[in-house]
Structure formats: structure tokens, C-alpha cells
Amino acid sequence: MIxxxxxxxxxxxxxxxxxxxVIRRKNLLMLFFSTEILLNxxxxxxxxxxxxxxxxxxQMFAFFIIAVAASxxxxxxxxxxxxxxxxxSIDLDTLQRMKG
Amino acid sequence: xxxxxxxxLFSALTIWMFxxxxxxxxxxxxxxxxxxxxxxxxxxxxxxxxxxxxxxxIIVYTGAVMALYAFGMMFLDTTQDIKEDVHSPKIIYGLWxxxxxxxxxxxxxxxxxEHLALDSPLSDPKLWDGSNPQQVxxxxxxxxxxxxxxxxxxxxxxxxxxxxxxxKKMDQSITMASINDTKVEEEEFHxxxxx
Numbered sequence: 001m002i003x004x005x006x007x008x009x010x011x012x013x014x015x016x017x018x019x020x021x022v023i024r025r026k027n028l029l030m031l032f033f034s035t036e037i038l039l040n041x042x043x044x045x046x047x048x049x050x051x052x053x054x055x056x057x058x059q060m061f062a063f064f065i066i067a068v069a070a071s072x073x074x075x076x077x078x079x080x081x082x083x084x085x086x087x088x089s090i091d092l093d094t095l096q097r098m099k100g
Numbered sequence: 101x102x103x104x105x106x107x108x109l110f111s112a113l114t115i116w117m118f119x120x121x122x123x124x125x126x127x128x129x130x131x132x133x134x135x136x137x138x139x140x141x142x143x144x145x146x147x148x149x150x151x152x153x154x155x156x157x158i159i160v161y162t163g164a165v166m167a168l169y170a171f172g173m174m175f176l177d178t179t180q181d182i183k184e185d186v187h188s189p190k191i192i193y194g195l196w197x198x199x200x201x202x203x204x205x206x207x208x209x210x211x212x213x214e215h216l217a218l219d220s221p222l223s224d225p226k227l228w229d230g231s232n233p234q235q236v237x238x239x240x241x242x243x244x245x246x247x248x249x250x251x252x253x254x255x256x257x258x259x260x261x262x263x264x265x266x267x268k269k270m271d272q273s274i275t276m277a278s279i280n281d282t283k284v285e286e287e288e289f290h291x292x293x294x295x
Contacts, residue, residue: 001104002103002104002107002147006107007144007148008206008207008209009207010111010114010115010144011206012203012206012207013115013203014114014115014118015206016199016202016203016206017115017118017119017122018118018122019199019202020122020196020199021121021122023192023195023196023199024122024192025122027127029127029130029169029173029176030122030127030130032169033121033122033130033131033134033169034121034122036134036138036161036165037118037121037122037134037137040137040138040141040161043141043153043157044141044144047144047145047148047150047153048144048148050148050150051148051149051150056235056236056239059150059152059153059236060236060239060240060243060244062150062153063153063156063236063240064244064247064251066153066156066157066160066161067251067254067255068251068254069160069161069165070160070164070165070255070258071254071255071257071258071259072258073165073168073169074168074255074258074259074261074262075258075261075262075265077168077169077172077262077266078261078262078263078264078265078266079265080172080176081172081175081176081265081266082265082266084175084176085175090176
């Protein structure tokens with residue numbers, strides 16, 4: 001029997017995979033991919049809780065998260081392409097202007 | 101029985117795909133694996149009786165977001181392997197430990213919150229007749245109408261921002277610091293002409 005805990009643990013594992021990606025990668029494109037993973041992990045958690053409590057709010061929130069993710073990609077990818085044309089690289093280190 | 105098999109199959113495949121995304125050195129492999137992972141995640145939504153969201157997941161994520169990434173990657177050089185140099189191992193190990201602690205908290209939180217009481221008007225049993233898309237439609241256009249409209253405006257703003265940012269003459273106008281650069285260049289040009 002698959003319970004809510006199974007889904008929440010899966011959601012946690014996926015979230016941590018995304019988090020490791022955000023921490024480890026230096027490429028901006030990879031950071032965007034990792035962000036998508038984070039958002040999807042949270043979506044699974046929302047929908048699972050909504051289903052097991054017989055409540056539609058979880059699905060609603062997942063729906064709006066998908067909308068936010070779509071617009072984030074549109075703007076983020078635009079900025080990414082802009083940065084690549086300006087600097088010739090999408091490495092995170094090129095964003096570092098102040099040498100701290 | 102089928103639910104158990106499907107859950108474990110989908111989880112194993114999703115975790116595998118997302119690990120490829122995070123660990124791969126080639127951006128194209130990462131993107132393909134991410135698209136596969138998105139489709140597998142929609143499998144979870146179907147398992148959780150959220151068929152509308154499953155369809156939306158496939159259409160929006162795999163159809164729109166990943167296609168956008170694919171087009172965006174045409175601007176970038178993706179054939180080479182990504183080179184990344186890691187400066188400070190201490191910070192990275194610290195962050196690894198922090199994320200491990202976070203895992204422990206996240207995994208134990210469901211057990212701690214087992215007696216979570218939920219009091220929500222959406223638990224109304226009348227809402228649970230009809231198919232899932234029907235229920236979602238009813239709730240979306242009654243209780244969540246204003247967030248829905250705001251999301252529409254937000255998507256419009258994002259679309260315009262995307263068009264402007266990747267537009268044709270973006271190195272000459274509109275965005276970021278390049279406005280000042282072009283003005284300076286024009287002034288220098290005029291000065292040279294006068295001379």
C-alpha cells in the first residue's frame with residue numbers, strides 16, 4: 001500500500017537532487033534545470049497531500065507553480081541568452097564582478 | 101498492486117533521470133533527461149487522481165518549457181562538455197552537510213505531522229463527484245479566479261520580457277547597460293566627425 005509518507009519521501013529525495021544540482025553546478029543552464037527539478041519535487045508533495053486529504057487546494061497550488069515555472073523559464077532564458085551574447089559564457093563565475 | 105508497481109517504477113526512473121540531469125557534463129543529455137523526468141512525474145499525478153494536472157504537466161513542461169530550453173540552447177554552444185572549476189571545497193562540503201540535515205528534517209517531518217488536522221472548505225464532499233478536470237475547473241473559476249487571472253497577466257509579462265530580451269537589436273537598445281554604451285559611442289562618433 002502506497003501511503004502519503006511514500007510520496008513525501010520521494011518528494012524530499014527529488015528536492016535534494018535538485019538542491020545538490022543548484023549547489024554543485026556552475027553553469028547557469030544547469031542551474032535552471034535544477035530549479036525545474038526543485039519545483040517539480042514540490043509539486044509532487046502538494047498533489048500527494050491534496051489527494052490523501054481529499055482536498056483540491058494542493059492541485060491548485062501545483063497548477064500555479066507550473067504557471068510560475070513557465071514564466072520563470074521565459075524570462076530566465078531570455079536573460080541567459082542576453083548574457084551569453086554579451087559575455088560569451090554562461091559560467092556563474094563570469095557574473096562575479098566584485099572580487100570579494 | 102498495480103499502484104505499488106507503478107509507484108516504485110516511476111520513482112526509480114524519475115530519480116535516475118534527475119540524477120543524470122544533475123551530474124551529466126553535456127547540456128544536451130541533461131535536457132533530454134529532464135524532459136523524460138517531467139513525463140515520468142506526470143505518471144505520479146495520474147496515480148494521485150490528478151489527471152488534469154498530469155495532462156498539464158505533459159503539455160506545459162514537456163511541450164512548452166523543454167521546447168523553450170531546446171530553442172534557447174541553439175543560441176548557446178552546447179556541443180562542448182561543460183567545464184566547471186570548483187574554488188572552495190570547504191563551502192561545498194558545508195553545503196552538502198546542510199543539505200543532508202535538510203533531508204533528515206524533510207523525511208522525518210511527515211512522521212511528526214501524522215496527526216495534522218486539515219480544516220478546509222474544499223474538503224466539501226460535493227466537490228468530489230464528477231471527473232477531476234471538472235472539479236479543478238469548478239474550483240479554479242470560483243475560489244481561485246483572481247490568482248488565475250493574475251497568473252495570466254504574469255505569463256503575458258513574461259512573454260513580453262522574453263521577446264524584448266532575445267530581440268534582434270538588443271545589443272543596441274532597450275536592455276541593461278548597453279543603452280549607455282551606444283550613447284557614448286554615438287557621441288564619440290560625432291566628435292570625430294566634427295574634428
